[in-house]
Amino acid sequence: MKIIVLVKQVPDTETNIKVGDKSINEAGIKWIISPYDEFAIEEGLRLREKHGGEVIAISLGPDRVQESLRQAYAMGADRAVQIKVDNYVPFDTVLAAELIANFAKSENADIIIGGRQSIDSDSSQVVVQVAEALGIPHVAFAVSLEISGTNVKSTKEVEGGTQVVETSLPVAITAQKGLNEPRYPNLKGLMAAKKKPIESKSPADLGNPASKIEIVGLEPPPPRIPGRKLEAADAKGYAEQLVKALREEAKVI
């Protein structure tokens, strides 16, 4: 079974973000694997442990993404591929999906797994776009996955609950929290990962897709409505004040 897992490198949630004109200021940023992609890597490893085959971790971006690929190696990936995009734009989902789909095609992948969304752009687009580009089925927001032969059975989160769905390989999956508990890379794995080769592909190797979006600019978040702490003698007093504030001042209830 050939399993491709998507590894997007994103700024750590706790990192301060300073906006530049069309991108963020990368100085001082701590980079991590987008948390949902960790579920994707873990699921890929579990499938390989059960069914054999190989797990290929791929990441798009400049050379700093190799650090995330090494972490995927340390968790247990068999191969790591960097699609080297120096001026990588994390919001250009169609471009990313075309590169990934073309790579998946060249590898004849059975399964492509990515996170339900990346925490820098929250788009929830890439994996399902890859499925469409490859003409294969997808299961979004998977919380369980079972494969036997070419049969795929998955539970997915839907509005108001869950659904059990069935399809067949090849398939694309987006990982929702609950799918598994990602393992931690151990020290030995981390040491070994340092020496493993990282394959490099250029956009030209993968069809050179064109961007379909333009960044007009980034800006800091809009200022919040100024807040205040309420003062009251007891719970009833707080309740009266809150109801008044929400109905008469904020007019939201």
Added chain:
Amino acid sequence: MSNVLIVGELKDGELKKISREITSAGRKIADALGGKVTAVLVGSGVDKFAGDLAAVGADSIVTVNAGDFNAETWASLIAAVIKEKNPSVVLLPHTSQGKDYSPRVAVKVGAGIIADVVGLSVDGGKVVAKKPIYSGKAYGNFKVTSPIAMFTVRPNSQEVVQKAGAGAVETASPAAGDAKVKIVSSDLSGGNKVQLTEASIIVSGGRGIKGPENWPILQGLADVLGAALGASRAAVDAGWIAHSHQVGQTGKTVSPNCYIACGISGAIQHLAGMGSSKYIVAINKDGDAPIFKVATYGVVGDLFEVVPALTDEFKKVLG
């Protein structure tokens, strides 16, 4: 011609608010571009909502008959209508269904797409879409350069404006093709009565609620307000409530008009999911809790006293 096409959504046989929100937003864009607004509704018995969408600006409503939601077939149906109508702008809901089918539609019609948009404006004949990025720590403005520009729009981010469109109704019957994914069974019992990501009011609880037996205290307030019930990861990880209620970086991103955080400290990963709420109420015993930095109204107090008092007070005024 710069026409706008919107895709509406239903829930339990009712038109969702997001459908009106994006029709209104589409009307504004069409007016700025000098075009018309087509609304597409997929499902069974959807004709009856044509008037609702015409009232908020739809010039025509295309109804497509289909059974239960299936991302693959709906994407084919919607893409077929888009290809026929050839709009320059398409707005879709950034809902759990929208996230499931919109990526396929984008690829099928060769469109660039910006997802989870909260602001739409027009500049030089092109739509500029604004969206929160990096967990709301920055905002980005984007244009789509392909002939069809697609945007998924975050619920509660657009105002509903009454403005009559022509409202002609048309039925389309494109071929859906066979779905490669078969739905075996559905369990829709575990969720919120009110959908979390689309709720205009959310009552949310954290570790401060102490245990699962205390949810009825928050649910009581939620019921009076018609609100959805949210939770912090600490409450979910403790096993007090299903993950589908979790708000935050590894939970849902929500943008209600009012978020009432009870016994939630306001960790950065929680703020990542609810920081763009318009008004935030924090009820917390600890006056130094980080949640007070984002709260519009802060109550330093015991939630077990304040929440019931609040429920009573709302019952009084809301009747």
